[in-house]
Amino acid sequence: MKISVIGTGYVGLIQAVGLANFGFKVIGIDIDDSKVKMLNNGICPLYEEGLEELLKKHTGKNLEFTTSYEKIKDSEVIFLCVGTPQDNNGNTDLKYIFSAVDNLKKHISGKKYLVVKSTVPIGTNQLLKERLNGYNIEIISNPEFLREGMALKDFLNPERIILGFDENDLSSKEILKYIYQYFIEKNIPLILTNYETAEMIKYASNAFLATKISFINELSKLADKTNADIKTVSYAMGLDDRIGKKFLNAGIGYGGSCFPKDVKSLTKQFESKGIDPKLMTATDSVNENQVKWFFEKIKNYYGDISGKTFAVLGLAFKPDTDDLRESASIKLIDLLLKEDAIIKGFDNVKRARENAYNMYTLDKSKAFYGYNLYILDSLVEAVTGVDGIIFAVEDTKFNTIDFENIFNMVNEKVIFDGRNIIDNEKIKKIEFEYIGVGLR
Numbered sequence: 001m002k003i004s005v006i007g008t009g010y011v012g013l014i015q016a017v018g019l020a021n022f023g024f025k026v027i028g029i030d031i032d033d034s035k036v037k038m039l040n041n042g043i044c045p046l047y048e049e050g051l052e053e054l055l056k057k058h059t060g061k062n063l064e065f066t067t068s069y070e071k072i073k074d075s076e077v078i079f080l081c082v083g084t085p086q087d088n089n090g091n092t093d094l095k096y097i098f099s100a101v102d103n104l105k106k107h108i109s110g111k112k113y114l115v116v117k118s119t120v121p122i123g124t125n126q127l128l129k130e131r132l133n134g135y136n137i138e139i140i141s142n143p144e145f146l147r148e149g150m151a152l153k154d155f156l157n158p159e160r161i162i163l164g165f166d167e168n169d170l171s172s173k174e175i176l177k178y179i180y181q182y183f184i185e186k187n188i189p190l191i192l193t194n195y196e197t198a199e200m201i202k203y204a205s206n207a208f209l210a211t212k213i214s215f216i217n218e219l220s221k222l223a224d225k226t227n228a229d230i231k232t233v234s235y236a237m238g239l240d241d242r243i244g245k246k247f248l249n250a251g252i253g254y255g256g257s258c259f260p261k262d263v264k265s266l267t268k269q270f271e272s273k274g275i276d277p278k279l280m281t282a283t284d285s286v287n288e289n290q291v292k293w294f295f296e297k298i299k300n301y302y303g304d305i306s307g308k309t310f311a312v313l314g315l316a317f318k319p320d321t322d323d324l325r326e327s328a329s330i331k332l333i334d335l336l337l338k339e340d341a342i343i344k345g346f347d348n349v350k351r352a353r354e355n356a357y358n359m360y361t362l363d364k365s366k367a368f369y370g371y372n373l374y375i376l377d378s379l380v381e382a383v384t385g386v387d388g389i390i391f392a393v394e395d396t397k398f399n400t401i402d403f404e405n406i407f408n409m410v411n412e413k414v415i416f417d418g419r420n421i422i423d424n425e426k427i428k429k430i431e432f433e434y435i436g437v438g439l440r
């Protein structure tokens, strides 16, 4: 069976490479010519562990990439994986979805199945059905749940597969069961439902996780003002199975290309139906403020941060990715730079360092203060001579830092742990000042 994947970003590329690895003949379609060229040469345009190896293995054999929608005519099944960013008002901007569907229309000959993996507001699959009315095509909603940094693992071991169908469509279930045979044999739970339920499951899952994070982040502020230790609070809460220990780590807020925009989109979806989205508004607002609150803690420590030099360790929105979208680390760096601090940034992922460098040199809104920012290729270089070390990403590789060794390299011995990843008791013993999130 031939399969097309429209949009070869974090989701589409994993889907294309993953399906090629299952033995399907896959064509990846993207409007970005330079990306397509790289992919056809077996070069991965984004960092995801293990992805480039698999890309190289299949490209030129059962996997190819193109900018031409014409190739779709040979594919029976088409996965739609284009971006669904937020517009200026926080609504989901569906322009890439509509443009892809309109391009696709021109090449429908014979029966086709369009599987929508992009995260789209409730009602969108039905809208697409109307847009494609009269064409020989069925639409299936199949939201994606992979996490960046573990995308290949998540592709192979999803916790559930959600498939939303039109009630009159009888053939799609069989086609999807055939493609997802591997998962069915592994007894991965399969939820077969209608479009709207499938769409809501995606937003509900992301919004719930985001709310869990904002919940613990809000508590961390109270812990900061009292003698409570938020890490112990999280741990003890998590021992209750009904609560669960995951996504209860306090920090400088959630980032990435999904949680921030999906929470905002859900808020707008409530509002569009005349419902006051109290919980979603709070989740979003706690998150927006968390990084500012931590920045104030840093400022309060010095009084004035102008001319102070900081090592910021971790640049992406989470570990093991090069993705800087809505990164709390970048937001913190912006706040520090705006008050004339000097930043020495480091991330364990080389591509994240490159993306950060490009962002501050090419993005006009940032370049004006980018001259106070240095992106360094070594952690030791980043911490040498600084007035404070800031941990901005929960990268466990930072746990192995030899602080005794670093003691004599820094100018001022203070650590701001924005992700509560450093052993604070150990740090204090070697006479570093320690400032965490809701713990001392």
Ligand SMILES: NC(=O)c1ccc[n+]([C@@H]2O[C@H](COP(=O)([O-])OP(=O)(O)OC[C@H]3O[C@@H](n4cnc5c(N)ncnc54)[C@H](O)[C@@H]3O)[C@@H](O)[C@H]2O)c1
Pocket (backbone or CB within 6 Å): 006, 007, 008, 009, 010, 011, 012, 029, 030, 031, 032, 035, 081, 082, 083, 084, 096, 097, 099, 100, 117, 118, 119, 120, 144, 145, 146, 147, 148, 257, 258
């Ligand atoms: N990134 C994640 O971890 C993740 C996980 C689950 C779901 N999602 C959802 O999946 C969707 C894609 O996210 P992403 O992070 O992969 O996006 P992305 O920005 O990394 O990739 C989108 C790709 O689509 C291409 N594109 C845009 N318009 C196109 C068109 N008309 N035709 C062909 N290609 C086109 C872009 O050039 C880009 O390469 C979003 O709806 C997102 O919310 C993302």
Ligand SMILES: O=c1ccn([C@@H]2O[C@H](COP(=O)(O)OP(=O)(O)O[C@H]3O[C@H](CO)[C@@H](O)[C@H](O)[C@H]3O)[C@@H](O)[C@H]2O)c(=O)[nH]1
Pocket (backbone or CB within 6 Å): 119, 144, 145, 146, 147, 148, 149, 206, 209, 213, 246, 247, 248, 249, 250, 251, 252, 253, 254, 255, 256, 257, 258, 259, 317, 318, 394
């Ligand atoms: O206890 C925690 C856990 C996470 N985070 C932050 O939350 C953000 C998101 O983390 P994570 O969920 O691991 O990353 P994503 O790759 O954005 O994945 C989320 O968003 C994807 C896109 O929709 C979904 O597919 C995934 O299921 C969902 O976990 C990051 O900034 C983390 O630093 C915290 O602050 N505290």
